[in-house]
Amino acid sequence: MKIAVIGGGAAGMMAAITAAENGAEVIIYERNDRVGKKILATGNGKCNFSNADMGPDYFYGNDKERAWKVIEKFDEKKTVSFFENAGMLVKNRNGGLYPTSGQASTVLDILRQKLAAKNIKVITEQLVKEVQKEKNSEKIAVITKGTKAVYDRVIIACGGAAAPKTGSDGNGYRLAKNLGHSLVDTVPALVQLKCTEEYLKAISGVRTDAALELLIDGKKAGCESGELQFTDYGISGIVVFQLSRTAAYALKQKKKVTMYINCLPEFTDETYKSFIKERKQRLKDADTVETFFTGMLNKKLMLLFIKLAGLKTTDSYKKASQEKIDKVFALCRCLPMHVCDTNSFDNAQVTAGGIPLAEVSDNLESRKVKNVYFAGEILDVDGVCGGYNLQWAWTSGYVAGEAATKKQ
Numbered sequence: 001m002k003i004a005v006i007g008g009g010a011a012g013m014m015a016a017i018t019a020a021e022n023g024a025e026v027i028i029y030e031r032n033d034r035v036g037k038k039i040l041a042t043g044n045g046k047c048n049f050s051n052a053d054m055g056p057d058y059f060y061g062n063d064k065e066r067a068w069k070v071i072e073k074f075d076e077k078k079t080v081s082f083f084e085n086a087g088m089l090v091k092n093r094n095g096g097l098y099p100t101s102g103q104a105s106t107v108l109d110i111l112r113q114k115l116a117a118k119n120i121k122v123i124t125e126q127l128v129k130e131v132q133k134e135k136n137s138e139k140i141a142v143i144t145k146g147t148k149a150v151y152d153r154v155i156i157a158c159g160g161a162a163a164p165k166t167g168s169d170g171n172g173y174r175l176a177k178n179l180g181h182s183l184v185d186t187v188p189a190l191v192q193l194k195c196t197e198e199y200l201k202a203i204s205g206v207r208t209d210a211a212l213e214l215l216i217d218g219k220k221a222g223c224e225s226g227e228l229q230f231t232d233y234g235i236s237g238i239v240v241f242q243l244s245r246t247a248a249y250a251l252k253q254k255k256k257v258t259m260y261i262n263c264l265p266e267f268t269d270e271t272y273k274s275f276i277k278e279r280k281q282r283l284k285d286a287d288t289v290e291t292f293f294t295g296m297l298n299k300k301l302m303l304l305f306i307k308l309a310g311l312k313t314t315d316s317y318k319k320a321s322q323e324k325i326d327k328v329f330a331l332c333r334c335l336p337m338h339v340c341d342t343n344s345f346d347n348a349q350v351t352a353g354g355i356p357l358a359e360v361s362d363n364l365e366s367r368k369v370k371n372v373y374f375a376g377e378i379l380d381v382d383g384v385c386g387g388y389n390l391q392w393a394w395t396s397g398y399v400a401g402e403a404a405t406k407k408q
């Protein structure tokens with residue numbers, strides 16, 4: 001049986017290895033000059049390839065239940081076994097699974113060695129322009145500039161639209177559309193958020209622990225805690241990435257998106273009240289407003305909150321309005337920021353949306369064209385930050401590769 005895999009990313013390589021292990025003759029078409037370019041960029045170069053804490057709640061898409069059923073077929077334990085059996089030592093860092101080497105290139109080395117061991121042909125610098133069903137036959141044609149070859153099965157694993165410099169620029173959706181597939185609206189996810197506040201330049205670069213609450217049209221739509229980074233255009237950090245998907249779809253629907261930022265999440269409302277009372281007592285002789293607030297938070301943030309409350313740092317603390325002093329305290333625990341956009345796909349780690357799971361079987365075969373399969377980010381499944389997107393790539397690659405060879 002001859003199988004072509006379109007795209008030599010995580011999903012494509014896993015699909016190719018699985019199909020070859022089942023005895024198929026496999027060829028990978030990759031547009032870049034080498035396979036696995038994106039893998040090298042993952043996990044800040046360390047490759048968070050899966051997570052020991054796996055569950056349906058870590059995944060998004062229009063059909064989460066079916067996505068989870070697919071993941072159960074090749075879960076994080078099977079993924080770890082796959083890499084360990086090939087010789088990779090695995091480290092668990094608070095649940096996140098990484099190669100012990102601390103190098104994403106280790107994951108790619110293992111995959112490339114497997115491709116070679118299984119005699120999988122890799123043709124690079126070959127952009128697939130069309131995938132077509134052959135007339136009067138169940139075979140599938142793969143067309144590049146100047147070439148056409150025919151296969152028993154084709155697995156499309158072209159990725160989504162995120163990080164186009166790595167080769168996944170959304171062109172896979174066109175291949176799928178030409179086969180009769182539709183597309184769930186795509187938006188950048190695991191991405192920074194742009195905000196309208198003019199003061200951002202003053203606090204750009206500040207990092208602080210924070211609890212974030214996302215509001216869509218005034219209603220709570222999510223919350224996350226962790227390290228937040230202010231930038232000159234908005235907010236960044238894993239804590240922001242985790243909420244970005246929900247924000248991106250709301251913005252696409254022209255909804256109002258607000259983020260409440262609590263820079264002192266360790267306090268409860270009650271303990272904060274006592275803290276304020278005690279601070280006012282202890283520092284009642286502070287000369288200026290700045291002196292009174294010194295030591296609470298990052299200095300740039302504190303100076304901003306003083307300004308936003310309508311005070312000057314040099315104002316006498318004793319003469320300052322208590323209402324304004326209380327406003328500064330309030331801003332420390334609830335800074336509202338107005339989100340106007342996300343950064344583009346260039347900066348996103350993943351694409352939300354894609355080919356609907358309703359248009360593929362449980363084994364990821366196209367319901368539009370027999371003998372065509374999909375794997376990876378091109379499908380309408382994405383995960384939260386923490387190894388879940390690569391897990392989907394391994395899972396879907398394995399399931400498509402296995403099904404393509406097992407089918408009668």
Ligand SMILES: Cc1cc2nc3c(=O)[nH]c(=O)nc-3n(C[C@H](O)[C@H](O)[C@H](O)COP(=O)(O)OP(=O)(O)OC[C@H]3O[C@@H](n4cnc5c(N)ncnc54)[C@H](O)[C@@H]3O)c2cc1C
Binds near residue numbers: 007
């Ligand atoms: C900076 C960054 C960091 C990340 N970190 C993590 C992390 O630590 N953990 C995690 O789980 N996820 C992470 N992700 C997400 C994860 O890398 C992706 O979800 C996953 O790699 C998607 O795999 P894929 O095989 O579906 O697609 P891709 O890896 O995008 O591979 C698709 C391949 O297809 C090729 N291609 C596209 N179109 C064609 C065509 N027409 N013809 C031929 N070839 C084609 C592309 O060149 C590419 O090589 C990160 C992403 C980025 C950008």
